[in-house]
Amino acid sequence: MVRRERAVRSDAIRNRDAIIDAAARCLASNPSATLAEIAAAAGIGRVTLYGHFSSRQELTTAVLERQMHLIETEMGTVDLSGDVWVALDALVRSSWRLLSDNNILLGVVEHAVSAEDIRDSHDRPMERVNALLLRGREAGTFRRDQSVEWQVASFYAILHAAAAEVRAGRLTEAEAAMVVPQTVRAVLVPAGVEG
Amino acid sequence: MVRRERAVRSDAIRNRDAIIDAAARCLASNPSATLAEIAAAAGIGRVTLYGHFSSRQELTTAVLERQMHLIETEMGTVDLSGDVWVALDALVRSSWRLLSDNNILLGVVEHAVSAEDIRDSHDRPMERVNALLLRGREAGTFRRDQSVEWQVASFYAILHAAAAEVRAGRLTEAEAAMVVPQTVRAVLVPAGVEG
DNA sequence: CATATCGCATACACTAATGTCTGATTTAGC
DNA sequence: GCTAAATCAGACATTAGTGTATGCGATATG
Numbered sequence: 001m002v003r004r005e006r007a008v009r010s011d012a013i014r015n016r017d018a019i020i021d022a023a024a025r026c027l028a029s030n031p032s033a034t035l036a037e038i039a040a041a042a043g044i045g046r047v048t049l050y051g052h053f054s055s056r057q058e059l060t061t062a063v064l065e066r067q068m069h070l071i072e073t074e075m076g077t078v079d080l081s082g083d084v085w086v087a088l089d090a091l092v093r094s095s096w097r098l099l100s101d102n103n104i105l106l107g108v109v110e111h112a113v114s115a116e117d118i119r120d121s122h123d124r125p126m127e128r129v130n131a132l133l134l135r136g137r138e139a140g141t142f143r144r145d146q147s148v149e150w151q152v153a154s155f156y157a158i159l160h161a162a163a164a165e166v167r168a169g170r171l172t173e174a175e176a177a178m179v180v181p182q183t184v185r186a187v188l189v190p191a192g193v194e195g
Numbered sequence: 196m197v198r199r200e201r202a203v204r205s206d207a208i209r210n211r212d213a214i215i216d217a218a219a220r221c222l223a224s225n226p227s228a229t230l231a232e233i234a235a236a237a238g239i240g241r242v243t244l245y246g247h248f249s250s251r252q253e254l255t256t257a258v259l260e261r262q263m264h265l266i267e268t269e270m271g272t273v274d275l276s277g278d279v280w281v282a283l284d285a286l287v288r289s290s291w292r293l294l295s296d297n298n299i300l301l302g303v304v305e306h307a308v309s310a311e312d313i314r315d316s317h318d319r320p321m322e323r324v325n326a327l328l329l330r331g332r333e334a335g336t337f338r339r340d341q342s343v344e345w346q347v348a349s350f351y352a353i354l355h356a357a358a359a360e361v362r363a364g365r366l367t368e369a370e371a372a373m374v375v376p377q378t379v380r381a382v383l384v385p386a387g388v389e390g
Numbered sequence: 391c392a393t394a395t396c397g398c399a400t401a402c403a404c405t406a407a408t409g410t411c412t413g414a415t416t417t418a419g420c
Numbered sequence: 421g422c423t424a425a426a427t428c429a430g431a432c433a434t435t436a437g438t439g440t441a442t443g444c445g446a447t448a449t450g
Contacts, residue, residue: 006393006394006395006448006449006450007448007449007450008395009394009395009396009447009448009449010448010449011395011396011397011447011448012395012396012397012448015396015397031226032227034436034437034438035437035438035439036437036438044397044398045397045398045399046398046399047397047398047399047400047439047440048396048397048398050438050439050440051396051397054439055438055439056437056438056439143381145377146373146374146377146378147366147370147374149360149365149366150360150366150370150374150378153356153357153359153360153365153366154352154353154356154378156356157349157352157353157355157356158349158352158353160352161348161349161351161352162348164348165344165345165348170344170348171342171344171345171348175342175345178341179341179342179345182340182341182386183341183345183349183382186338186381186382186384186386187378187381187382189381191377191381201418201419201420201423201424201425202418202419202420203425204417204418204419204424204425204426205418205419206417206418206425206426206427207418207425207426207427210426210427229406229407229408230407230408230409231407231408239427239428240427240428240429241428241429242409242410242411242427242428242429242430243426243427243428245408245409245410246426246427249409250408250409251407251408251409
């Protein structure tokens with residue numbers, strides 16, 4: 001820890017957050033967004049960005065960490081112990097957007113951060129989804145004629161599709177709140193029964 | 196047409212095809228693959244590539260055109276007039292991989308080719324999917340409580356997820372042939388009924 | 391209100407990818 | 421087998437993104 005004569009200035013903190021925020025948005029819609037674009041989106045100069053993050057990697061790592069923290073916080077509040085359909089709905093509604101963004105980010109930082117950080121950011125939230133899917137499967141509530149791996153993959157695919165549609169303006173927030181849980185349920189309903 | 200003293204050499208034709216092929220593969224797995232990587236994947240020198248395509252844009256355009264042609268050819272043979280479930284299965288089985296690749300390509304060439312070419316490559320195959328989805332919906336066979344736009348989006352999302360899983364080695368060809376049609380059906384089955 | 395801190399603009403070096411030019415070498419067509 | 425056509429390797433110019441250095445101006449903090 002460095003001893004400071006004065007506290008960190010408030011505008012500096014605001015700008016730092018604004019940068020991470022802008023980076024998350026820019027990179028989600030264009031994985032090869034430049035630092036100049038991100039700085040512009042954050043409403044600051046390009047050089048100022050380097051005052052907060054000394055390299056592209058440092059920035060993407062910060063974005064990944066924030067994203068991971070947001071997901072942990074968000075998912076942590078969801079009760080996954082009751083009825084699996086209810087739990088699934090709650091999980092999807094609370095985190096579909098975050099999970100989608102995170103998945104895109106993982107592609108962006110693939111060769112820029114350590115393999116451990118990647119695994120962490122990928123496996124941690126995946127773990128919860130996986131556990132819930134397994135529980136529903138063992139209870140006979142979810143379909144069992146497909147591998148869990150594929151079910152997780154299609155789960156994420158649907159979240160990602162919804163996020164992309166919303167970003168493109170072809171789907172409203174309200175519609176997404178309806179169709180995303182609907183579609184996820186449809187994928188997991190046992191063939192030949194109702195959901 | 197230029198009058199040629201000799202026919203185009205066979206190795207030149209082979210190399211040109213190899214380049215387009217390699218480009219399709221490379222760009223599908225890494226949208227920002229360099230021309231050097233593509234040339235290497237095609238087994239030729241980087242400069243030779245420029246002998247066939249004078250710019251990156253010219254190459255990506257060629258890839259897009261070939262992909263569009265492949266899709267037209269492949270989808271053209273599928274009979275979409277009978278039972279909608281049968282037609283859906285046939286459509287998915289014949290073209291899920293091509294449609295996925297094409298969707299990735301569209302992202303790659305987004306700012307590199309004309310908007311018309313983009314629309315063409317996007318709307319043409321989409322039209323068939325759309326038409327089939329509409330027919331199934333009007334017949335009451337597919338679910339009607341979601342917009343067709345969203346159904347098309349989730350349709351593509353599932354194909355893309357499968358292609359990515361196969362590419363990553365987490366899903367075999369045989370498994371994909373099973374789960375992709377299964378999952379697409381699940382998304383379109385009316386809520387509360389069987390598929 | 392004083393000043394350390396932060397923002398910002400210009401300028402510059404470095405790197406990687408793109409695209410061009412050349413001349414030597416191989417290969418397919420006739 | 422002769423020749424045109426194609427491949428190839430190396431060098432080079434250009435461009436775009438990245439990262440650094442500097443000096444001035446703005447501002448939040450104490």
